[in-house]
Amino acid sequence: MFWRILPHATECSASDKLFLLDLRQDRYFAVPEALAGSMLEWLDRRYACAPPHDIRELLARARILRDGDPDPTNALKERVTFPTELERPSGADHRIIGRLALSALIAGTWTKLRARSLQGVLASRAARPALPARGHRNEISAIAASYDERRSSTPISRNCLLDSLALDALLARHGFGATLVFGVCATPFGAHCWLQTPELVLNDSYDHVARFTPILAQ
Template identity: 55%
Template sequence: MFWRILPHATACVASDSLFVLDVRQDRYFRVPAAASSEMLAWLDRNYSAVTPKAVIDTLIRARVLKEGDPEPTNVLKERVTIPAGLGRADASERGNGLPFRVAMSVASMRLSLRAFSLNHILTGIFTRGPMLPRSNVQAALAEAQAFERARRMVPIARNCLLDSLALERWLARRGLGSQLVFGITPEPFAAHCWLQTPDVILNDSFDHVSGFTPILAI
Protein backbone atom coordinates (compact mmCIF):
# COMPACT_ATOMS: atom_id res chain seq x y z
CA MET A 1 0.00 0.00 0.00
CA PHE A 2 1.10 3.55 -0.66
CA TRP A 3 -0.35 6.98 0.00
CA ARG A 4 -0.75 9.71 -2.60
CA ILE A 5 -0.12 12.67 -0.31
CA LEU A 6 0.23 15.27 -3.08
CA PRO A 7 -0.44 15.19 -6.83
CA HIS A 8 3.31 14.76 -7.37
CA ALA A 9 4.29 12.85 -4.21
CA THR A 10 3.56 9.41 -2.77
CA ALA A 11 4.72 7.64 0.39
CA CYS A 12 5.21 4.06 1.54
CA VAL A 13 6.65 2.11 4.45
CA ALA A 14 9.53 -0.29 3.76
CA SER A 15 11.29 -2.17 6.56
CA ASP A 16 9.76 0.18 9.15
CA SER A 17 11.14 3.26 7.38
CA LEU A 18 8.98 5.90 5.71
CA PHE A 19 9.87 6.99 2.18
CA VAL A 20 8.47 9.67 -0.11
CA LEU A 21 8.76 9.74 -3.90
CA ASP A 22 8.57 13.24 -5.35
CA VAL A 23 8.28 12.89 -9.13
CA ARG A 24 8.47 16.66 -9.53
CA GLN A 25 12.04 16.52 -8.27
CA ASP A 26 12.59 12.96 -9.57
CA ARG A 27 13.79 12.15 -6.06
CA TYR A 28 13.26 9.57 -3.31
CA PHE A 29 13.34 10.90 0.24
CA ARG A 30 13.72 8.87 3.44
CA VAL A 31 11.80 10.64 6.20
CA PRO A 32 14.10 11.14 9.22
CA ALA A 33 13.33 8.86 12.15
CA ALA A 34 12.58 11.85 14.40
CA ALA A 35 9.79 12.98 12.06
CA SER A 36 8.50 9.65 10.77
CA SER A 37 6.43 8.61 13.83
CA GLU A 38 4.10 11.62 13.64
CA MET A 39 3.84 11.41 9.87
CA LEU A 40 3.02 7.69 10.06
CA ALA A 41 0.39 8.34 12.72
CA TRP A 42 -1.19 10.93 10.42
CA LEU A 43 -1.09 8.61 7.41
CA ASP A 44 -2.62 5.71 9.36
CA ARG A 45 -5.74 7.66 10.30
CA ASN A 46 -8.81 6.43 8.47
CA TYR A 47 -10.22 9.88 7.86
CA SER A 48 -9.14 13.19 6.41
CA ALA A 49 -7.39 15.18 9.10
CA VAL A 50 -5.64 18.50 9.33
CA THR A 51 -2.02 17.95 8.37
CA PRO A 52 0.16 18.29 11.49
CA LYS A 53 2.61 21.16 11.47
CA ALA A 54 5.50 18.73 11.96
CA VAL A 55 4.52 16.93 8.74
CA ILE A 56 4.21 20.22 6.86
CA ASP A 57 7.63 21.30 8.14
CA THR A 58 9.21 17.97 7.11
CA LEU A 59 7.80 18.20 3.58
CA ILE A 60 8.87 21.83 3.25
CA ARG A 61 12.43 21.06 4.38
CA ALA A 62 12.58 18.26 1.80
CA ARG A 63 11.24 20.69 -0.85
CA VAL A 64 8.39 18.27 -1.52
CA LEU A 65 5.86 20.90 -0.47
CA LYS A 66 6.18 24.36 -1.99
CA GLU A 67 4.18 27.55 -1.99
CA GLY A 68 1.07 27.13 -4.12
CA ASP A 69 0.81 23.37 -3.61
CA PRO A 70 -2.44 21.93 -2.22
CA GLU A 71 -2.52 20.76 1.38
CA PRO A 72 -1.15 17.22 1.78
CA THR A 73 -3.77 14.53 2.31
CA ASN A 74 -3.75 11.22 4.18
CA VAL A 75 -6.89 9.71 2.62
CA LEU A 76 -5.71 8.68 -0.87
CA LYS A 77 -4.49 5.15 -0.16
CA GLU A 78 -3.80 2.73 -3.01
CA ARG A 79 -2.96 -0.96 -2.96
CA VAL A 80 -0.69 -2.67 -5.46
CA THR A 81 -0.70 -6.42 -5.97
CA ILE A 82 2.31 -7.90 -7.72
CA PRO A 83 1.04 -10.82 -9.83
CA ALA A 84 2.85 -14.10 -9.27
CA GLY A 85 1.41 -15.89 -12.30
CA LEU A 86 3.65 -16.83 -15.20
CA GLY A 87 2.37 -15.63 -18.54
CA ARG A 88 2.58 -17.60 -21.74
CA ALA A 89 2.17 -16.05 -25.16
CA ASP A 90 2.82 -16.81 -28.80
CA ALA A 91 6.60 -16.59 -29.24
CA SER A 92 6.48 -16.31 -33.02
CA GLU A 93 8.72 -13.68 -34.55
CA ARG A 94 7.22 -10.50 -35.96
CA GLY A 95 8.15 -8.73 -39.20
CA ASN A 96 11.71 -7.78 -40.00
CA GLY A 97 10.93 -4.13 -39.37
CA LEU A 98 10.19 -4.66 -35.67
CA PRO A 99 13.74 -3.99 -34.35
CA PHE A 100 13.79 -0.66 -36.19
CA ARG A 101 10.37 0.34 -34.80
CA VAL A 102 11.38 -0.67 -31.28
CA ALA A 103 14.65 1.27 -31.64
CA MET A 104 12.67 4.34 -32.68
CA SER A 105 10.35 3.89 -29.71
CA VAL A 106 13.22 3.59 -27.21
CA ALA A 107 15.12 6.50 -28.77
CA SER A 108 12.00 8.65 -28.76
CA MET A 109 11.40 7.95 -25.07
CA ARG A 110 15.03 8.70 -24.26
CA LEU A 111 14.60 12.10 -25.94
CA SER A 112 11.37 12.67 -24.01
CA LEU A 113 13.14 11.95 -20.71
CA ARG A 114 15.79 14.51 -21.62
CA ALA A 115 13.33 17.14 -22.84
CA PHE A 116 10.57 16.78 -20.24
CA SER A 117 10.38 16.22 -16.52
CA LEU A 118 9.40 12.82 -15.17
CA ASN A 119 6.35 14.48 -13.63
CA HIS A 120 5.24 15.70 -17.07
CA ILE A 121 5.62 12.24 -18.62
CA LEU A 122 3.84 10.43 -15.77
CA THR A 123 1.03 13.00 -15.72
CA GLY A 124 0.46 12.24 -19.38
CA ILE A 125 0.05 8.54 -18.55
CA PHE A 126 -2.13 9.23 -15.52
CA THR A 127 -4.51 11.59 -17.32
CA ARG A 128 -4.85 9.21 -20.26
CA GLY A 129 -7.03 7.07 -18.04
CA PRO A 130 -7.57 3.30 -18.02
CA MET A 131 -7.75 1.52 -21.33
CA LEU A 132 -10.57 -0.95 -21.90
CA PRO A 133 -8.43 -3.72 -23.48
CA ARG A 134 -6.33 -3.91 -20.29
CA SER A 135 -7.83 -7.31 -19.53
CA ASN A 136 -6.45 -8.71 -22.80
CA VAL A 137 -3.46 -10.27 -21.06
CA GLN A 138 -2.34 -12.54 -23.88
CA ALA A 139 -2.20 -9.71 -26.42
CA ALA A 140 -0.28 -7.46 -24.00
CA LEU A 141 2.13 -10.26 -23.11
CA ALA A 142 2.73 -11.18 -26.76
CA GLU A 143 3.51 -7.56 -27.61
CA ALA A 144 5.79 -7.21 -24.58
CA GLN A 145 7.72 -10.35 -25.48
CA ALA A 146 8.09 -9.28 -29.11
CA PHE A 147 9.26 -5.86 -27.90
CA GLU A 148 11.86 -7.49 -25.63
CA ARG A 149 13.24 -9.70 -28.40
CA ALA A 150 13.67 -6.68 -30.66
CA ARG A 151 15.04 -4.56 -27.79
CA ARG A 152 18.06 -6.89 -27.53
CA MET A 153 19.17 -5.66 -30.94
CA VAL A 154 18.88 -1.95 -30.07
CA PRO A 155 22.29 -0.41 -29.16
CA ILE A 156 20.92 1.86 -26.42
CA ALA A 157 21.87 1.18 -22.81
CA ARG A 158 19.13 -0.47 -20.81
CA ASN A 159 17.42 1.34 -17.97
CA CYS A 160 14.29 0.18 -16.16
CA LEU A 161 12.63 3.61 -16.39
CA LEU A 162 13.47 4.13 -20.04
CA ASP A 163 12.45 0.62 -21.08
CA SER A 164 9.27 0.53 -19.00
CA LEU A 165 8.10 3.89 -20.32
CA ALA A 166 8.94 2.92 -23.90
CA LEU A 167 7.05 -0.35 -23.57
CA GLU A 168 4.10 1.38 -21.89
CA ARG A 169 3.83 3.78 -24.81
CA TRP A 170 4.26 0.91 -27.29
CA LEU A 171 1.36 -0.98 -25.71
CA ALA A 172 -0.85 2.09 -25.37
CA ARG A 173 -0.52 2.87 -29.06
CA ARG A 174 -1.84 -0.61 -29.73
CA GLY A 175 -4.78 -0.14 -27.40
CA LEU A 176 -3.30 -2.28 -24.64
CA GLY A 177 -3.29 -0.98 -21.09
CA SER A 178 -0.74 -1.76 -18.38
CA GLN A 179 0.21 -0.58 -14.92
CA LEU A 180 3.54 1.16 -14.35
CA VAL A 181 4.85 0.40 -10.85
CA PHE A 182 7.71 2.04 -8.97
CA GLY A 183 9.21 0.20 -6.02
CA ILE A 184 12.03 0.59 -3.51
CA THR A 185 14.23 -1.48 -1.23
CA PRO A 186 15.59 0.30 1.87
CA GLU A 187 18.91 -1.37 2.76
CA PRO A 188 20.86 -0.74 0.65
CA PHE A 189 18.51 1.72 -0.98
CA ALA A 190 17.52 0.84 -4.53
CA ALA A 191 14.68 1.89 -6.81
CA HIS A 192 13.14 0.01 -9.71
CA CYS A 193 10.12 0.17 -12.01
CA TRP A 194 8.29 -2.32 -14.17
CA LEU A 195 5.07 -2.91 -16.11
CA GLN A 196 2.35 -5.35 -15.11
CA THR A 197 -1.27 -6.25 -15.63
CA PRO A 198 -3.51 -7.65 -12.87
CA ASP A 199 -2.41 -11.13 -13.97
CA VAL A 200 1.19 -10.99 -15.14
CA ILE A 201 4.41 -8.96 -14.99
CA LEU A 202 5.20 -7.84 -18.52
CA ASN A 203 8.89 -6.91 -18.49
CA ASP A 204 10.44 -8.46 -15.40
CA SER A 205 10.13 -11.49 -13.12
CA PHE A 206 8.17 -11.98 -9.90
CA ASP A 207 11.31 -13.19 -8.09
CA HIS A 208 12.98 -9.86 -8.85
CA VAL A 209 10.22 -7.30 -8.35
CA SER A 210 8.72 -8.97 -5.27
CA GLY A 211 11.72 -7.70 -3.33
CA PHE A 212 10.58 -4.11 -3.89
CA THR A 213 7.91 -2.25 -1.93
CA PRO A 214 5.60 -0.34 -4.32
CA ILE A 215 5.62 3.42 -3.79
CA LEU A 216 3.74 4.50 -6.91
CA ALA A 217 1.52 2.82 -9.50
CA ILE A 218 -0.09 4.39 -12.55
Protein backbone atom coordinates in the same frame (compact mmCIF):
# COMPACT_ATOMS: atom_id res chain seq x y z
CA MET B 1 -0.19 0.22 0.15
CA PHE B 2 1.00 3.75 -0.53
CA TRP B 3 -0.35 7.22 0.22
CA ARG B 4 -0.79 9.98 -2.35
CA ILE B 5 -0.15 12.91 -0.03
CA LEU B 6 0.12 15.52 -2.80
CA PRO B 7 -0.70 15.42 -6.52
CA HIS B 8 3.03 15.02 -7.22
CA ALA B 9 4.16 13.13 -4.09
CA THR B 10 3.52 9.62 -2.78
CA GLU B 11 4.75 7.75 0.27
CA CYS B 12 5.16 4.16 1.46
CA SER B 13 6.53 2.17 4.36
CA ALA B 14 9.24 -0.38 3.49
CA SER B 15 10.96 -2.47 6.18
CA ASP B 16 9.76 -0.06 8.88
CA LYS B 17 11.20 2.94 7.03
CA LEU B 18 9.19 5.67 5.32
CA PHE B 19 10.02 6.89 1.83
CA LEU B 20 8.65 9.70 -0.32
CA LEU B 21 8.69 9.98 -4.11
CA ASP B 22 8.46 13.53 -5.45
CA LEU B 23 7.69 13.44 -9.17
CA ARG B 24 8.25 17.17 -9.50
CA GLN B 25 11.87 16.85 -8.34
CA ASP B 26 12.42 13.33 -9.77
CA ARG B 27 13.67 12.28 -6.33
CA TYR B 28 13.16 9.78 -3.55
CA PHE B 29 13.43 10.95 0.06
CA ALA B 30 13.84 8.91 3.26
CA VAL B 31 11.88 10.30 6.20
CA PRO B 32 14.31 10.89 9.12
CA GLU B 33 13.90 8.38 11.94
CA ALA B 34 13.14 11.16 14.41
CA LEU B 35 10.04 12.12 12.41
CA ALA B 36 9.00 8.73 11.10
CA GLY B 37 6.73 8.00 14.07
CA SER B 38 4.90 11.30 13.73
CA MET B 39 4.54 10.83 9.97
CA LEU B 40 3.21 7.30 10.26
CA GLU B 41 0.78 8.26 13.03
CA TRP B 42 -0.63 10.95 10.73
CA LEU B 43 -0.84 8.61 7.74
CA ASP B 44 -2.57 5.87 9.75
CA ARG B 45 -5.31 8.05 11.21
CA ARG B 46 -8.81 6.88 10.34
CA TYR B 47 -9.90 10.37 9.40
CA ALA B 48 -8.55 12.95 6.98
CA CYS B 49 -6.64 15.80 8.57
CA ALA B 50 -3.77 18.19 7.94
CA PRO B 51 -0.26 16.99 8.82
CA PRO B 52 1.35 17.98 12.12
CA HIS B 53 3.52 21.08 12.10
CA ASP B 54 6.79 19.11 12.16
CA ILE B 55 5.75 17.06 9.12
CA ARG B 56 4.68 20.16 7.22
CA GLU B 57 8.05 21.72 7.99
CA LEU B 58 9.86 18.59 6.79
CA LEU B 59 7.97 18.65 3.49
CA ALA B 60 8.68 22.35 3.07
CA ARG B 61 12.42 21.96 3.79
CA ALA B 62 12.65 19.19 1.19
CA ARG B 63 10.81 21.42 -1.32
CA ILE B 64 8.12 18.76 -1.65
CA LEU B 65 5.57 21.26 -0.32
CA ARG B 66 5.77 24.75 -1.84
CA ASP B 67 3.70 27.93 -1.86
CA GLY B 68 0.58 27.38 -3.93
CA ASP B 69 0.44 23.62 -3.36
CA PRO B 70 -2.72 22.11 -1.86
CA ASP B 71 -2.62 20.90 1.72
CA PRO B 72 -1.05 17.45 2.09
CA THR B 73 -3.61 14.73 2.75
CA ASN B 74 -3.56 11.38 4.52
CA ALA B 75 -6.86 10.30 2.94
CA LEU B 76 -5.71 8.91 -0.42
CA LYS B 77 -4.51 5.35 0.18
CA GLU B 78 -3.96 3.01 -2.76
CA ARG B 79 -3.10 -0.68 -2.95
CA VAL B 80 -1.08 -2.46 -5.62
CA THR B 81 -2.05 -6.04 -6.38
CA PHE B 82 0.61 -8.23 -7.94
CA PRO B 83 -0.51 -10.32 -10.93
CA THR B 84 -2.02 -13.71 -10.31
CA GLU B 85 0.19 -15.52 -12.84
CA LEU B 86 3.90 -15.60 -12.10
CA GLU B 87 5.63 -16.67 -15.31
CA ARG B 88 7.18 -14.14 -17.69
CA PRO B 89 5.59 -13.40 -21.08
CA SER B 90 6.69 -15.60 -23.97
CA GLY B 91 5.86 -16.14 -27.64
CA ALA B 92 7.43 -13.23 -29.54
CA ASP B 93 5.94 -12.25 -32.89
CA HIS B 94 8.53 -10.39 -34.95
CA ARG B 95 5.82 -8.85 -37.12
CA ILE B 96 4.75 -6.68 -34.19
CA ILE B 97 7.59 -4.17 -34.57
CA GLY B 98 10.79 -4.03 -36.62
CA ARG B 99 14.23 -3.28 -35.25
CA LEU B 100 14.40 0.24 -36.72
CA ALA B 101 10.93 1.14 -35.50
CA LEU B 102 11.74 -0.11 -32.01
CA SER B 103 15.03 1.82 -31.98
CA ALA B 104 13.14 4.98 -32.95
CA LEU B 105 10.58 4.36 -30.18
CA ILE B 106 13.29 3.90 -27.54
CA ALA B 107 15.29 6.91 -28.75
CA GLY B 108 12.15 9.06 -28.63
CA THR B 109 11.40 7.90 -25.10
CA TRP B 110 15.03 8.56 -24.06
CA THR B 111 14.77 12.12 -25.42
CA LYS B 112 11.45 12.71 -23.68
CA LEU B 113 12.90 11.65 -20.31
CA ARG B 114 15.68 14.20 -20.66
CA ALA B 115 13.45 17.03 -21.85
CA ARG B 116 10.69 16.71 -19.23
CA SER B 117 10.32 16.13 -15.53
CA LEU B 118 9.07 12.75 -14.43
CA GLN B 119 5.82 14.43 -13.46
CA GLY B 120 5.42 15.72 -17.02
CA VAL B 121 6.29 12.38 -18.59
CA LEU B 122 3.77 10.51 -16.44
CA ALA B 123 1.09 13.13 -17.07
CA SER B 124 1.37 12.35 -20.78
CA ARG B 125 0.25 8.77 -20.00
CA ALA B 126 -3.14 9.96 -18.77
CA ALA B 127 -4.86 9.10 -22.07
CA ARG B 128 -3.54 5.52 -22.20
CA PRO B 129 -6.04 2.75 -23.01
CA ALA B 130 -7.82 1.11 -20.10
CA LEU B 131 -6.34 -1.98 -18.50
CA PRO B 132 -7.23 -5.03 -20.59
CA ALA B 133 -9.98 -7.35 -19.57
CA ARG B 134 -8.92 -10.94 -19.04
CA GLY B 135 -8.65 -12.85 -22.29
CA HIS B 136 -5.94 -10.78 -24.03
CA ARG B 137 -3.05 -12.46 -22.27
CA ASN B 138 -1.56 -14.03 -25.42
CA GLU B 139 -1.61 -10.81 -27.46
CA ILE B 140 -0.06 -8.77 -24.65
CA SER B 141 2.55 -11.44 -23.96
CA ALA B 142 3.55 -11.46 -27.63
CA ILE B 143 4.04 -7.68 -27.63
CA ALA B 144 6.15 -7.77 -24.45
CA ALA B 145 8.23 -10.72 -25.69
CA SER B 146 8.80 -9.08 -29.08
CA TYR B 147 9.98 -5.90 -27.39
CA ASP B 148 12.40 -7.88 -25.24
CA GLU B 149 13.85 -9.85 -28.17
CA ARG B 150 14.30 -6.79 -30.39
CA ARG B 151 15.69 -4.63 -27.57
CA SER B 152 19.32 -5.81 -27.90
CA SER B 153 19.54 -4.25 -31.39
CA THR B 154 19.23 -0.74 -29.91
CA PRO B 155 22.52 0.82 -28.66
CA ILE B 156 20.86 2.78 -25.82
CA SER B 157 21.49 1.02 -22.49
CA ARG B 158 18.60 -0.73 -20.80
CA ASN B 159 16.93 1.16 -17.96
CA CYS B 160 13.81 0.16 -16.07
CA LEU B 161 12.03 3.51 -16.50
CA LEU B 162 13.06 4.00 -20.12
CA ASP B 163 12.07 0.48 -21.12
CA SER B 164 8.83 0.47 -19.14
CA LEU B 165 7.72 3.69 -20.84
CA ALA B 166 8.77 2.51 -24.30
CA LEU B 167 6.97 -0.82 -23.89
CA ASP B 168 3.97 1.07 -22.53
CA ALA B 169 3.90 3.17 -25.70
CA LEU B 170 4.15 0.05 -27.87
CA LEU B 171 1.26 -1.57 -26.02
CA ALA B 172 -0.81 1.59 -26.46
CA ARG B 173 -0.25 1.44 -30.24
CA HIS B 174 -1.97 -1.93 -30.15
CA GLY B 175 -4.80 -0.67 -27.95
CA PHE B 176 -3.64 -2.13 -24.64
CA GLY B 177 -3.06 -0.36 -21.33
CA ALA B 178 -0.80 -1.40 -18.47
CA THR B 179 -0.03 -0.24 -14.94
CA LEU B 180 3.35 1.40 -14.38
CA VAL B 181 4.53 0.58 -10.85
CA PHE B 182 7.38 2.24 -8.95
CA GLY B 183 8.81 0.45 -5.91
CA VAL B 184 11.53 0.87 -3.30
CA CYS B 185 13.52 -1.43 -1.04
CA ALA B 186 15.03 -0.15 2.18
CA THR B 187 18.38 -1.84 2.89
CA PRO B 188 20.34 -1.08 0.85
CA PHE B 189 18.11 1.54 -0.69
CA GLY B 190 17.01 0.71 -4.21
CA ALA B 191 14.31 1.90 -6.58
CA HIS B 192 12.78 0.13 -9.54
CA CYS B 193 9.80 0.30 -11.89
CA TRP B 194 7.97 -2.17 -14.11
CA LEU B 195 4.81 -2.70 -16.15
CA GLN B 196 2.07 -5.11 -15.21
CA THR B 197 -1.48 -6.09 -16.06
CA PRO B 198 -3.87 -7.93 -13.73
CA GLU B 199 -2.44 -11.19 -15.10
CA LEU B 200 1.24 -10.60 -15.87
CA VAL B 201 4.39 -8.72 -14.95
CA LEU B 202 5.38 -7.70 -18.47
CA ASN B 203 9.05 -6.69 -18.33
CA ASP B 204 10.49 -8.33 -15.24
CA SER B 205 10.18 -11.45 -13.12
CA TYR B 206 7.72 -11.76 -10.27
CA ASP B 207 10.51 -12.84 -7.89
CA HIS B 208 12.42 -9.62 -8.61
CA VAL B 209 9.59 -7.10 -8.37
CA ALA B 210 8.26 -8.76 -5.20
CA ARG B 211 11.35 -7.46 -3.38
CA PHE B 212 10.11 -3.89 -3.83
CA THR B 213 7.38 -2.08 -1.91
CA PRO B 214 5.16 -0.10 -4.33
CA ILE B 215 5.31 3.65 -3.82
CA LEU B 216 3.35 4.69 -6.94
CA ALA B 217 1.16 2.94 -9.50
CA GLN B 218 -0.63 4.49 -12.42
